[in-house]
Amino acid sequence: MSASPRVVVVGASAAGLATVEALRRKGHAGAVTVVGAEPYGPYDRPPLSKQVLAGAWPPERTRLRTPEVLDGLGAEWVLGDPATALDPLSRTVATASGRAVVGDAVVVATGARPRTLPGQERLKGVHVLRTLDDAAALRADLLDGARSGRGRLVVVGEGVLGAEAAATARGLGLDTTLVGPQRVPMEAQLGPLVGGLLADLHRTEGVRLRLGTAVAGIADSGSGRVRGVLLDTGEELPADTVLVAVGARPETDWLEGSGLEVSDGLVCDAHCRAAEGVYAVGDVARWHHEGLGRSLRLENRTNAVEQAGAVAGAVLGDERPYAPVPYLWTDQFGAKIQIHGLPSASAEAEVVEGAPGDGRFVVRFRRGNRTEGVLGWNMPKQARQWRREVSDAFAPPPPVPGSPVAG
Amino acid sequence: MKITVDEDKCCGAGQCALIAPEVFDQRDEDGVVVLLDAAPGEEHHGAVRESAQVCPAAAITVDEDA
Ligand SMILES: Cc1cc2nc3c(=O)[nH]c(=O)nc-3n(C[C@H](O)[C@H](O)[C@H](O)COP(=O)(O)OP(=O)(O)OC[C@H]3O[C@@H](n4cnc5c(N)ncnc54)[C@H](O)[C@@H]3O)c2cc1C
C-alpha cells in the first residue's frame, strides 16, 4: 500500500475520531473521509448516563473536539449520511444519500445499538440510552414525571449502564426500581462480592432492587403510553417511565451482503483486519487477542481510542498485534469504580487494599495464579498500580526475534 | 507547548499517567489528574499529544504555540 493511502472511516464517534487522530499522529498525510450516521460531530457517550442525564452538564459539553481542532485534522466529514453497504474488494462505501466513497483502506467504526424488548418502540415513555438525542428524551421525561408526580422509573437491566442510569435517576429524586435476572447488579461481570456491595450501595441510596427476576415485557396503558413492566412471575411493576438497558448489539446490519464475517461483531484477525484493506475498531470490532488466545469484543471508551491507535498503525503497515489490558470505569452515586482486565463472576475475588466499610478499596480477581482483573472503588490510583499484575496475564507471547517489539 | 487540564472533566482513568508519567500524575484520594509540568521539554511532547488524544474525558488541552 502507498505511504499515503486514502482512508475511509465509517462511524464518526469516539473510535472514528481516534482513528483519524492516530493516523495523523503517525504521519499519514493522505485523504481521509469520515462517514457518520448522526448529524453531530464526535461526542462522548459516557457522560450521557452521568453528567448529562443528571443535568450537571449541558449536552454541548460532550463534544469531543472543538471545530478548530477537527478542521486541523484535514479530514472530510460526511455527517448525517449513514453507510448502507461496503464492497470489500473495491473498498467502496455506499451511503444513504447515494454517495460512493472509495478508499485504499476502510475502517469500520459503527459502534453498537441498544437491544430492545419486543414492542417497546411503539410505546411512549419507554427509552433506550445511547445517543445525545436519547439522553435528552429520557431526561425530559424524567423531569416531566418528577414535576407532575408521575416520577416512577423502572430500569430494565442490571448491567453497567442500567445500574449507572438508575443511580443518576435516583440522584434526581425519582422513585427508581432496578430489575433484571441477576441476583445483584453487574454480577455476571464482577461476581457476587462486588455485585453485593453495589446492591448495598443502591439500596442505601433508595433504589428499589427487584433482582433475580426476568422481565417478560412492557405493559401498555391502552393509550400508547407505558403502564408498567411485566415480570416473569406474572407481577407488574407500575412505571411512568422505563429505561431498557439490556445490552447492545454491534452495528453490522449495513455490512450484510459484503461477504465479511459477522459474529457478534465484525470478525478480525489480531491486527483488527477483517479483510485486505478493511479494518474494525471500537464497539463493533471482534478481534483476536493474542494474549488471551481468543477473540474479544469490548464496549468501552478506552478501547475505542487504544484500538484506533492499533488500526491506524495497521493501515500504515505496522505489524504489531493489538493485545490491550481492557479498562472500564463507572460512576454510581459516590462510588468511582475502575476495572482493569476482565474479571469474571467465578474468579476468586479478594480485597487487597482498603476496606469496603470505608468505601475505598481494591479487589483483585484471580483464577489459579493468574490475575484476571483488578477493581478500584474510589481508589483509582491504587487500582492503576495493581494493573501491573493484570498486564502479565494479557501480554501476547514474546515476538519472534527480529520482528518489532510489542508494546 | 503549554498544557492545561480540566479537573472537572477528568474521570480519573489514568491513561495520561501511564503514557507520560513525568508530566501527569493522579491525586491519591480520587484519581483526578495532577499536572506535574505544564510546559514540558521537547522529549515529552509526543507522549503529551498522545495523552491528550487518548484521554477518555478529553480533559487535557495542548497549546502547541505557547
Ligand atoms: C450511556 C453510555 C454510557 C457509557 N459509559 C461508559 C463508561 O462509563 N465507561 C466506558 O468505558 N464506556 C462507557 N460507555 C461505552 C462507550 O461510550 C463506547 O464504548 C464508545 O462510545 C464506543 O465508541 P465507538 O466509536 O466504537 O462506537 P459509538 O460510540 O457507538 O459510535 C458509532 C458511531 O457510528 C455511527 N454509525 C452507526 N451505523 C452507521 C452507518 N451505517 N454509517 C455511518 N455511521 C454509522 C453511529 O451513529 C455512531 O455515531 C458508555 C456508553 C453509553 C451509551
Ligand code: SF4
Ligand atoms: S487520562 Fe484524562 S481522564 Fe484520565 S486521569 Fe488523565 S486527564 Fe483524567
